[in-house]
Amino acid sequence: xxxxxxxxxxxxxxxxxxxxxxxxxxxxxxxxxxxxxxxxxxxxxxxxxxxxxxxxxxxxxxxxxxxxxxxxxxxxxxxxxxxxxxxxxxxxxxxxxxxxxxxxxxxxxxxxxxxxxxxxxxxxxxxxxxxxxxxxxxxxxxxxxxxxxxxxxxxxxxxxxxxxxxxxxxxxxxxxxxxxxxxxxxxxxxxxxxxxxxxxxxxxxxxxxxxxxxxxxxxxxxxxxxxxxxxxxxxxxxxxxxxxxxxxxxxxxxxxxxxxxxxxxxxxxxxxxxxxxxxxxxxxxxxxxxxxxxxxxxxxxxxxxxxxxxxxxxxxxxxxxxxxxxxxxxxxxxxxxx
Amino acid sequence: xxxxxxxxxxxxxxxxxxxxxxxxxxxxxxxxxxxxxxxxxxxxxxxxxxxxxxxxxxxxxxxxxxxxxxxxxxxxxxxxxxxxxxxxxxxxxxxxxxxxxxxxxxxxxxxxxxxxxxxxxxxxxxxxxxxxxxxxxxxxxxxxxxxxxxxxxxxxxxxxxxxxxxxxxxxxxxxxxxxxxxxxxxxxxxxxxxxxxxxxxxxxxxxxxxxxxxxxxxxxxxxxxxxxxxxxxxxxxxxxxxxxxxxxxxxxxxxxxxxxxxxxxxxxxxxxxxxxxxxxxxxxxxxxxxxxxxxxxxxxxxxxxxxxxxxxxxxxxxxxxxxxxxxxxxxxxxxxxxx
Numbered sequence: 001x002x003x004x005x006x007x008x009x010x011x012x013x014x015x016x017x018x019x020x021x022x023x024x025x026x027x028x029x030x031x032x033x034x035x036x037x038x039x040x041x042x043x044x045x046x047x048x049x050x051x052x053x054x055x056x057x058x059x060x061x062x063x064x065x066x067x068x069x070x071x072x073x074x075x076x077x078x079x080x081x082x083x084x085x086x087x088x089x090x091x092x093x094x095x096x097x098x099x100x101x102x103x104x105x106x107x108x109x110x111x112x113x114x115x116x117x118x119x120x121x122x123x124x125x126x127x128x129x130x131x132x133x134x135x136x137x138x139x140x141x142x143x144x145x146x147x148x149x150x151x152x153x154x155x156x157x158x159x160x161x162x163x164x165x166x167x168x169x170x171x172x173x174x175x176x177x178x179x180x181x182x183x184x185x186x187x188x189x190x191x192x193x194x195x196x197x198x199x200x201x202x203x204x205x206x207x208x209x210x211x212x213x214x215x216x217x218x219x220x221x222x223x224x225x226x227x228x229x230x231x232x233x234x235x236x237x238x239x240x241x242x243x244x245x246x247x248x249x250x251x252x253x254x255x256x257x258x259x260x261x262x263x264x265x266x267x268x269x270x271x272x273x274x275x276x277x278x279x280x281x282x283x284x285x286x287x288x289x290x291x292x293x294x295x296x297x298x299x300x301x302x303x304x305x306x307x308x309x310x311x312x313x314x315x316x317x318x319x320x321x322x323x324x325x326x327x328x329x330x331x332x333x334x335x336x337x338x
Numbered sequence: 339x340x341x342x343x344x345x346x347x348x349x350x351x352x353x354x355x356x357x358x359x360x361x362x363x364x365x366x367x368x369x370x371x372x373x374x375x376x377x378x379x380x381x382x383x384x385x386x387x388x389x390x391x392x393x394x395x396x397x398x399x400x401x402x403x404x405x406x407x408x409x410x411x412x413x414x415x416x417x418x419x420x421x422x423x424x425x426x427x428x429x430x431x432x433x434x435x436x437x438x439x440x441x442x443x444x445x446x447x448x449x450x451x452x453x454x455x456x457x458x459x460x461x462x463x464x465x466x467x468x469x470x471x472x473x474x475x476x477x478x479x480x481x482x483x484x485x486x487x488x489x490x491x492x493x494x495x496x497x498x499x500x501x502x503x504x505x506x507x508x509x510x511x512x513x514x515x516x517x518x519x520x521x522x523x524x525x526x527x528x529x530x531x532x533x534x535x536x537x538x539x540x541x542x543x544x545x546x547x548x549x550x551x552x553x554x555x556x557x558x559x560x561x562x563x564x565x566x567x568x569x570x571x572x573x574x575x576x577x578x579x580x581x582x583x584x585x586x587x588x589x590x591x592x593x594x595x596x597x598x599x600x601x602x603x604x605x606x607x608x609x610x611x612x613x614x615x616x617x618x619x620x621x622x623x624x625x626x627x628x629x630x631x632x633x634x635x636x637x638x639x640x641x642x643x644x645x646x647x648x649x650x651x652x653x654x655x656x657x658x659x660x661x662x663x664x665x666x667x668x669x670x671x672x673x674x675x676x677x
Contacts, residue, residue: 058557067556071549157381166386168572170603181583258544260575260600263381267541309553315505315538 040332041279041296044325048300052307059307066189072295072302073180073191074099074250074257075272079280079294080202081131081246082273087206088239089219089286090138090145094153095247095273098130099266101160102251107169107261116176123255124248130156131244135237153270161263170260180257191253195295198249202291205242215239220287275322276301279329300325371635372402374422374452376432379410382542384570384596385433388457388620391671392431395624399632408434419443423450428639429631431455431467437507453634455643457623459509465643467627469618471510474595474651475518478616481653482519482565482593483526485613489591490563497561499529500554502547502573505538511569514595519567529565539573547576555580555590564590571596574612578604581611597654597663602676605656614655617663622649625670 053060078095085092102123110119130152137148182190206212217225218232225232254265278284279300280293301322308318373396377389389405396403404425406418415434422430423446430452435443436459444463447454454461458468486494503515515536523529537550551566558564564586568574574594581590590611594601597617604612626649634643654662660676667674 056557058559061556064556067552074545161381161386166380166383166390168383168575168598168600170575170600172603172606177582181579254545257548257579258575259579260544260603262544262572262575263383263386264541264543264572265545267543267546305549306553309537309550310557312535312554312557315540315550 041281041293041300041329044329044332045296045300045303048303048307052303052310056307056310058310064306064310066187066192068299068302068306069192069195070189071306072298073189073195074254075269075276075302076195076295076298077198077246077250077253078269078273079276079298080198080291081243082270083277083280083282083289083291083294084202084205084215085145085239085243086274086277086282086284087215087219087286087289088236089222090236090239091274091284092131092134092149092240092243093146093270093274094130094134094149094156095243095250096266096269097153097156097160098127098244098247099251099254099269100261100263101130101156101163102126102248103255103258103261103265104160104164104169104263105261106252106255107171108163110171110173110176112171113173114175115173116179119176120179120249120252123252124245127244127246127248127251128241129244131241131247132237134244135240138240139233139237149270164261164263166263168260168262172259177256177259180253180255191257194249194253198246199291199295202246206291211235211238216287218286219289272301275326279326300329370400370402371429371631372404372425372427373631374404374406374418374425374427374430376406376408376415376418376422376430376434378408378415378432378434380407382410383572383598384618384620387598388623391621392624392627395628399628401628408432410434412437412439415439416442416446419446423447423452427452428635429453429455431457431627432461433457433459433468435459436461437509453639453643455627455631457627466646467623467630468648469651470648471513471595472518474616474618475514475520476522477651477653478593478595478614479519479522479567480525481522481614481616481655482567482591483523485591485593486527486563486565494527494563496527496529496563496565497533498555498558498564499523499534500551500564500566500577501534501536502539502551502566502568502577503536504540504542504569506540515567515569519593519595523565523567527565539569539576542570542572544572544576544579547573548579549576551577552580552584555584555586562589566590566592568592568594570594571598571600571615574615575600575604578610578612587611597659601654602659602663605654605659608656610656614653616651617654617659617666618651619649619663619666621667621674622670 058064105126106119106123134149134152137143138145178190180191184190214230214235217230218235222232255261276297277289277294279297280290282289304321305318375389375392377385380386393403393405408415408418416439419430430447436456440461444454444461454464456464456466460466501515504511535554539547566577568577571594574592577592581587587609592612594615597615601615604610630643630647634641650666652662663676
C-alpha cells in the first residue's frame with residue numbers, strides 16, 4: 001500500500017505518491033539483490049550443478065553426489081571446528097598436523113580387529129589435547145593465534161614424524177576401516193552420518209546454547225563482551241578445544257579411509273577448512289559465521305574437484321578454479337553487506 | 339689483591355694455551371670421512387627411509403654424517419648445500435639439487451672442495467646414484483600386464499588404464515610412468531591412448547589418490563577391466579581403498595613403484611587388487627653409496643667414483659615378497675625382518 005506524502009495536495013501529492021512508489025520499489029530491489037548476494041553461495045552451487053550436469057553426464061547421479069558427500073566428511077568436520085574458532089576471532093592452521101599425528105598414533109596401537117570405540121576415543125583425545133594447547137598458547141600466553149598454531153603445527157608434525165620414524169604405518173583392522181569406507185543400508189556412507197551428527201551439534205552449540213551467543217559476542221567485540229561479564233579468554237579457549245575435538249574426529253575418519261597412519265596426509269587441510277568457512281560466510285575479523293554455510297563451502301570445494309576430475313581436467317586448473325571461486329563468492333558476500 | 343689477580347690471569351692464559359695446543363694436536367689426527375646427505379623432504383616416507391638407513395650405515399662404518407631436510411624447497415636445498423660445504427664435508431649427496439639448482443650447487447661444491455653426488459636426479463658434472471626410474475617403471479608395467487593376462491586370459495581387453503602420477507617431479511615421473519610403466523604395460527597388453535588417463539596426485543597424498551581414482555572410475559561406468567599404475571605406494575594405498583570400498587576386486591589390478599611397508603602389508607590380504615610393486619629398496623641407498631665412497635676416499639680421493647651406479651630393482655608380489663626383500667636387504671642388515 002503506497003502512502004500518500006503528508007502535507008501535499010493535488011498534483012504535488014500525486015507526484016509525491018509516484019516518488020514514494022519509486023523509492024519503495026528501489027528499496028525492494030535492493031533488498032532482493034542483497035538477499036540474493038547473501039545467498040550467493042547457494043545460488044552459486046545451484047548454477048554450478050546445472051553447468052556441470054551439462055558438461056559431464058556422470059556428475060548429477062546419486063552415486064556421484066554421495067561420493068562428494070563421503071569425501072566431504074573429513075573437511076566438513078574440520079570446517080565445523082574452524083568456523084567456531086574463526087567466529088571467536090581466532091584461527092587454527094595446525095589441523096593438518098593433527099590429522100597426521102592422530103593417524104600415526106592410532107596406527108601404532110590399533111589391535112588387529114575391533115577396538116573401534118577405543119581407537120576413536122584415542123583420536124578424539126589427541127585432537128582435543130592439541131586444541132587445548134593451541135587455546136592456552138593463544139589466550140594465556142597471548143600469542144597471536146596464527147603464530148601460535150603455526151608453531152604447534154610444526155611441533156605436532158615433528159612429533160608425528162619422530163613417532164613414525166618417517167614411515168607410513170598400515171594396519172588391517174577391517175572394522176575400523178568401516179568408519180571411513182563403510183555404508184549403512186548399503187548406500188549411505190558412515191562418514192557422512194558422522195559429519196551430519198557433528199554439524200547438528202555445532203549448529204545447536206551456536207544457536208541454542210548460551211555459549212554460542214557468548215562466542216558471537218566475543219568475536220564481534222571482545223572489549224564490550226568483557227564489560228558485560230563475559231570472559232573472552234575462556235570463550236576462545238573453549239573454541240580451540242572444540243576445534244581440536246573436531247580435528248580428532250576428522251583424523252579418525254581419515255585414518256580409517258587410508259587404513260594407515262600416513263606421514264604425508266592432510267595436505268592443505270587447515271587452509272581448505274579456512275576457505276570453506278569463509279566461503280560459508282565466516283568473517284576473518286570474527287563475530288560472524290555459519291556451520292551450514294561452511295558445509296556448503298566444503299561441498300562446493302569438493303564438487304569442483306569432483307567435476308573437474310570427471311571431465312579429466314588437470315589438477316593445476318582445479319587449483320585455479322578453487323581460488324577463483326573463493327574470491328568470487330566472498331566478494332559477493334562482501335558486496336551484499338554481510 | 340693485585341698479586342692474586344695476576345695469578346688468576348696467568349692461570350687463565352695457561353689454560354687457554356693448553357686448549358689451543360690440544361686443539362692443534364687434534365687437527366693433526368687423521369680426518370674422518372664427513373658426509374652431508376640432503377633428503378628432499380623427511381615427511382616423504384621413501385626419502386625418510388633412505389636418509390635414516392644412510393645415517394645408520396655411515397655411523398656403523400664410523401663416519402661423521404649430517405642429514406639435512408630440503409623441505410621440498412630449492413631455496414632450502416641451496417642453503418643446506420652451503421652448510422655442507424662450510425662444515426667441511428667431503429661428500430654432498432642430494433635428490434632435490436638436480437631439479438633446478440644443479441649448476442648453483444655444483445659451483446658451491448667446487449668452491450668448497452666437496453664431492454657432489456646426485457641421488458635419483460642428476461647434478462650436472464657429478465656422479466649419479468639412485469634408482470633407475472625407467473627400468474623400475476618398465477618392470478612394474480610389464481608385471482601388471484602379465485597379471486592382467488593371468489587373470490583375464492590372453493589378449494585381455496583393457497577398458498581403462500589409470501596412471502597416478504607426480505607431476506611436481508616431471509623428470510622422474512616421465513621416466514617412471516611414461517617411458518617406464520606405460521611402455522612395459524604396452525609390451526604385454528594393448529593400451530590405446532583413448533583409455534589412458536593420467537591423474538596428478540600432489541604430495542603423494544593417499545586421500546587425493548582415492549578421490550581421483552574413484553572419480554575416474556565413475557566417469558567410465560562401462561569399464562570392466564581396469565588397470566591402475568601408481569608412482570609410489572602411498573597412491574596405491576588410496577587406489578586400493580577405492581577398489582575395496584566399491585567391491586571391484588575382480589575388475590581392477592593395481593601396481594606401484596616403491597615396495598614399502600604399505601605394499602607388504604597389503605599383500606597379506608588374499609583378495610587384494612594391489613598385485614605387485616617394484617621394490618626400490620631405499621634401505622640400501624646407504625650401503626651401496628658408501629661402498630663406492632669408501633673406495634674413493636681410501637684412495638686419497640684419487641680413484642674416481644663411478645659415473646653412475648645404483649640399487650637393484652625387482653618386482654615383489656604376494657607370493658614372493660618375503661624371499662625377494664630378504665635377498666635384497668637382509669644380507670646387509672640381518673635385523674631386517676619382513677613381517
